[in-house]
Amino acid sequence: MEKRVFFKGWWLPALLVAPQLLISFVFFFYPSGQAIWNSLFLPDPFGLKTEFVGLDNFRFLLSDPYYLASFKTTVIFSTAVSVSSMALGLYLAALADRLIKGAGVYQTLLIWPYAIAPAIAGVLWLFMFNGNIGLASYYLKALGYEWNHTLKGDQAMFLVILASSWGRISYNFLFFLAGLQAIPKSIIEAAAIDGASFWKRFGTIVIPLLSPITFFLLVVNIVYAFFDTFGVIHTITSGGPEQSTTILVYKVFSDGFVSQDLGSSAAQSVILLVLVGILTVIQFKYIERKVHY
Amino acid sequence: MKHLKAIIASIAFFAMFAGTSLQAKVEIQWWHAFGGRLGELLDEQVNKFNASQDKYTVVHTRKGNYSETLNAGIAAFRAGQHPNILMVFEVGTASLMAAKGAYVPMYQLMKDAGQRFNPNGFVSAVSGYYTTTDGKMLSMPYNSSTPVLWVNKDLMKKAGLDPEMDLSTWKRVGNALDAAKAKGIDMPFCTCWHSWVHLENFSAYHNIPFATKSNGFAGLDTELAFNSPVHIKHIQTLGKWAQEGKFKYMGRRNEAGKNFRAGECMLMTESSAGYAGIKKEAKFEFGIRHLPYYGATEAPQNTIIGGSSLWALSGKSKEENKGTAAFLAFLSRTDIQAKWHQDTGYLGVTTAAAKKTKSSGFYKANPGTDLAGIQMMRNKVTQNSKGLRLGSFDQIRGIIDEEMEGVYSGKKTAQVALDSAVRRGNVLLRRFERANK
Numbered sequence: 113m114e115k116r117v118f119f120k121g122w123w124l125p126a127l128l129v130a131p132q133l134l135i136s137f138v139f140f141f142y143p144s145g146q147a148i149w150n151s152l153f154l155p156d157p158f159g160l161k162t163e164f165v166g167l168d169n170f171r172f173l174l175s176d177p178y179y180l181a182s183f184k185t186t187v188i189f190s191t192a193v194s195v196s197s198m199a200l201g202l203y204l205a206a207l208a209d210r211l212i213k214g215a216g217v218y219q220t221l222l223i224w225p226y227a228i229a230p231a232i233a234g235v236l237w238l239f240m241f242n243g244n245i246g247l248a249s250y251y252l253k254a255l256g257y258e259w260n261h262t263l264k265g266d267q268a269m270f271l272v273i274l275a276s277s278w279g280r281i282s283y284n285f286l287f288f289l290a291g292l293q294a295i296p297k298s299i300i301e302a303a304a305i306d307g308a309s310f311w312k313r314f315g316t317i318v319i320p321l322l323s324p325i326t327f328f329l330l331v332v333n334i335v336y337a338f339f340d341t342f343g344v345i346h347t348i349t350s351g352g353p354e355q356s357t358t359i360l361v362y363k364v365f366s367d368g369f370v371s372q373d374l375g376s377s378a379a380q381s382v383i384l385l386v387l388v389g390i391l392t393v394i395q396f397k398y399i400e401r402k403v404h405y
Numbered sequence: 406m407k408h409l410k411a412i413i414a415s416i417a418f419f420a421m422f423a424g425t426s427l428q429a430k431v432e433i434q435w436w437h438a439f440g441g442r443l444g445e446l447l448d449e450q451v452n453k454f455n456a457s458q459d460k461y462t463v464v465h466t467r468k469g470n471y472s473e474t475l476n477a478g479i480a481a482f483r484a485g486q487h488p489n490i491l492m493v494f495e496v497g498t499a500s501l502m503a504a505k506g507a508y509v510p511m512y513q514l515m516k517d518a519g520q521r522f523n524p525n526g527f528v529s530a531v532s533g534y535y536t537t538t539d540g541k542m543l544s545m546p547y548n549s550s551t552p553v554l555w556v557n558k559d560l561m562k563k564a565g566l567d568p569e570m571d572l573s574t575w576k577r578v579g580n581a582l583d584a585a586k587a588k589g590i591d592m593p594f595c596t597c598w599h600s601w602v603h604l605e606n607f608s609a610y611h612n613i614p615f616a617t618k619s620n621g622f623a624g625l626d627t628e629l630a631f632n633s634p635v636h637i638k639h640i641q642t643l644g645k646w647a648q649e650g651k652f653k654y655m656g657r658r659n660e661a662g663k664n665f666r667a668g669e670c671m672l673m674t675e676s677s678a679g680y681a682g683i684k685k686e687a688k689f690e691f692g693i694r695h696l697p698y699y700g701a702t703e704a705p706q707n708t709i710i711g712g713s714s715l716w717a718l719s720g721k722s723k724e725e726n727k728g729t730a731a732f733l734a735f736l737s738r739t740d741i742q743a744k745w746h747q748d749t750g751y752l753g754v755t756t757a758a759a760k761k762t763k764s765s766g767f768y769k770a771n772p773g774t775d776l777a778g779i780q781m782m783r784n785k786v787t788q789n790s791k792g793l794r795l796g797s798f799d800q801i802r803g804i805i806d807e808e809m810e811g812v813y814s815g816k817k818t819a820q821v822a823l824d825s826a827v828r829r830g831n832v833l834l835r836r837f838e839r840a841n842k
Contacts, residue, residue: 154839154840155840156504156840156841159482159483160506160507172832244663244667262655262656353807353810353814369480370472371797371799371800372476
């Protein structure tokens, strides 16, 4: 049953929601409004003069094949990061959940990578795969595989996915482990007594009971892949080669702050804003229905 | 207790004293892009200036690579937090020039400060880059270099080649690479700054336009033109070498320099300013050669510069501008310039510094260090070899790099890649023209 509380008068509820409204205004409505406003102008880099261009910035963007390609890159990248990090997180959590001795040590070690900032994680992986001094690229070469992610788009993509998923596995592991431990042992034991195999139990009991957490992680991971992987991409590939690792957010940055085209950058932010809005609606409207709380 | 009071009083007294003496000096902020050996040499110049007088203190800050420094400067300007002096690489020149009101032109700055300043003292091939068509110098040339061919003589011997062999044309270079590959040398050729060496300088050297309207000097309505048959032939050759494993791509900037200094790469095209690092780190015998060309064209024209100039940003007090002028005048002094030229491999940007270096016998003692200067000034400059003045050029270089990566990886032919780079670059030139009308 939902609980409903009614306030008498208006000032107390207004006061209680005021901080939230203020924060939303300062950190969301004001910057979004600025982005929408700026997307209609073509300013020079120094901000000395600006020209109203209407929707020209959007027209310019949508006729740029590299911008359209960046949508595809973003889909591939965020799907790969979310799926791989969630699958591995769940796998490790399932294993750690069965541990009897030394569980604390394993758990701590598995959570460790989460403490590393994305940009630093990026540099770590870059070192390992560096064409000059990298250990991984050295061994790959010994095996007869030519590694050069500065030139080969698929290798660059693989590397940024690897580096972005790595720290994320820990995060997902933590939530899945908590979820697994919250499942009453009695249900699983009852199923075991009825003769259900491990996979049967996992598929019909554990997965459905984990669905709220899986849903939460899916949303959070996609948001992560969309926005927080910036540091990894910036340190490893800077979006290259040939923009094969330029996801939408990185393009906002590189067009706005590297190329100083603030009009186009603002227009991209607006498109991204709409996109994330649609994505959130889809997630909550269609996927949440299938989730058991 | 009495002692304590005395101590506090004396500390307060000295603090006050120190405070006033610091306040009396005017602080001049300089943002630049130099780390490593170059950063040390720059620091040395600043310290020398600070010690030479007691009115101004120059404070220098490294803001990252060239692009990052320019972007930091522009962002700071928008926020009103910009430095007095900003180092801008040659690629950003057109963007600064178009931003009238963002900077104090050099001739104006010097005149207002009453500094004696002779723009004709600079080598014209360098100062022309930073001077308007009606002869007004807008920024101060700081470091200028030009691409040359670096040779690892030990690897040449290993490849069974004469280390002094003729490498003046790309055809001869190709033969040397074939021989090196046959002898199992892993990295016969590598290069830094792909667009700068293999398209921009390539165009000037072969006296063909990189862009219309005298490479942009004659107007904002310029269009890119680096998809001519000669350009395509060269880029296609590089692509072929990459496919055959004779040329290894290491990155867009000067990443390949690392491989050369480590003794892995036999021939490298890189700025003459690679000298500082190579001299310090190379554990092999190295040589410097002129940039190769295609024998089909007559003797090569001249190459153009890369590097940076210093811009005095606007919106600073008269007092600070005076300090900026004094510091920039100090930097163009002959002794400072000559030392900089000899330490770094950058060109001597004033004629006096070049003369001084020659008379000191430096070129004789360090063979090859004079090649860059000769290569730049060997002929009377033409419309195609004056330099480039293109808006959004940092971004256009990014496009060129991307397209060239497509050729090296074998995904595209040179024709397709260069046509696409020209088309995409022109879109940006039109956008720049529109924003700076």
